[in-house]
Amino acid sequence: MGAGTELGRVRGLGSAKDGVHHWWLQRVTAVGNLVLMLWLIFSLVRLPSLDHASVVLWLRQPVAAVPMLLLIVSVFWHFRLGVQVLLEDYSHGAARVIGMLALNFYVLAGAAAGVFAVLKIALGAA
Amino acid sequence: MAGRPISPRPLSPHMTIWKWRVHAVVSMTHRITGNAMAMGAVVLFLWWLIAAATGPEAYALFLSVATGWFGILVGIGFTWVFYQHMASGIRHLVMDTGQNFDLAANRASAFTTFIASVVLTVATWAIIFTTKGF
Numbered sequence: 001m002g003a004g005t006e007l008g009r010v011r012g013l014g015s016a017k018d019g020v021h022h023w024w025l026q027r028v029t030a031v032g033n034l035v036l037m038l039w040l041i042f043s044l045v046r047l048p049s050l051d052h053a054s055v056v057l058w059l060r061q062p063v064a065a066v067p068m069l070l071l072i073v074s075v076f077w078h079f080r081l082g083v084q085v086l087l088e089d090y091s092h093g094a095a096r097v098i099g100m101l102a103l104n105f106y107v108l109a110g111a112a113a114g115v116f117a118v119l120k121i122a123l124g125a126a
Numbered sequence: 127m128a129g130r131p132i133s134p135r136p137l138s139p140h141m142t143i144w145k146w147r148v149h150a151v152v153s154m155t156h157r158i159t160g161n162a163m164a165m166g167a168v169v170l171f172l173w174w175l176i177a178a179a180t181g182p183e184a185y186a187l188f189l190s191v192a193t194g195w196f197g198i199l200v201g202i203g204f205t206w207v208f209y210q211h212m213a214s215g216i217r218h219l220v221m222d223t224g225q226n227f228d229l230a231a232n233r234a235s236a237f238t239t240f241i242a243s244v245v246l247t248v249a250t251w252a253i254i255f256t257t258k259g260f
Contacts (some may be wrong), residue, residue: 027222030215036209045253052185055178079164086161114172117179126179 026081032074039067056121065122069115076111080104152214152236158223167204206247213239213246 043064047054058064080103087099120126144150177188191197217235220226226235 029220030219034212036214037212043252045250045257050258052178052182055185059178075168079160079168082160083164086157094260108169110172114175117172117175120179126181 022081022084026078029074029078029081032070032079036067036071036074040071056126059118059121060124062122065118068118072111072114072118076107076114080107148233148236152217152239155210156214156218156259159207159214162207163204163211167208170200170204202247202251205250206243209246209250210239210243213242 043058044050047058059068084100084105087096087103091099137153173193177184193203214236217226217239220235221232227233
């Protein structure tokens with residue numbers, strides 16, 4: 001500490017202009033994941049069967065579709081932050097830039113596909 | 127190691143030199159399990175959802191792979207990976223509040239994450255095998 005003003009320190013913004021935002025969102029999504037993943041495991045284990053008809057019937061209910069959409073957002077956000085830390089620790093230069101781009105495309109494409117699949121089932125199109 | 131200057135100075139002791147303690151193993155396992163799920167379990171999760179949204183044929187293909195011996199092996203593996211990441215993640219959240227830094231208690235909680243993940247995996251799959259019929 002020493003460089004920077006008192007106000008900058010209070011705001012938690014260093015030269016990265018980011019502060020603890022990444023760290024905090026990882027914790028917020030961790031709690032989201034904890035609740036939603038346990039809900040998913042309990043729900044799937046409690047389903048009488050995991051065949052197509054049972055799963056679709058289950059996901060058509062709003063009480064299943066809404067948590068599933070929240071789960072996709074929370075889980076994809078959380079691992080987006082986690083894999084970023086891995087890339088920052090072990091890759092450098094151009095490889096890191098390419099890795100981060102690939103990660104962002106992977107997360108957004110995957111989350112979009114997952115959300116679309118849930119909505120298609122929930123809105124009765126599957 | 128791009129960007130790191132080459133110097134004759136000795137390197138800091140590394141993984142091959144430090145004595146491996148359970149805290150370090152839990153920390154490494156947390157990173158490995160998290161990234162393994164990001165690269166592996168997420169793809170399987172999406173396959174399951176998209177297959178269900180596509181129709182009975184696509185879903186039947188997923189289910190036949192998932193309930194084959196290799197699919198079940200992968201399922202049990204990722205179940206442990208998830209519970210281990212969850213248990214060490216909860217330990218991290220507790221430590222974020224400034225607790226569990228006493229050496230003995232910290233080591234005990236590190237051990238507990240492994241015990242919890244194994245017990246939860248066995249319990250989950252015991253229920254699946256007895257109720258799902260595969």
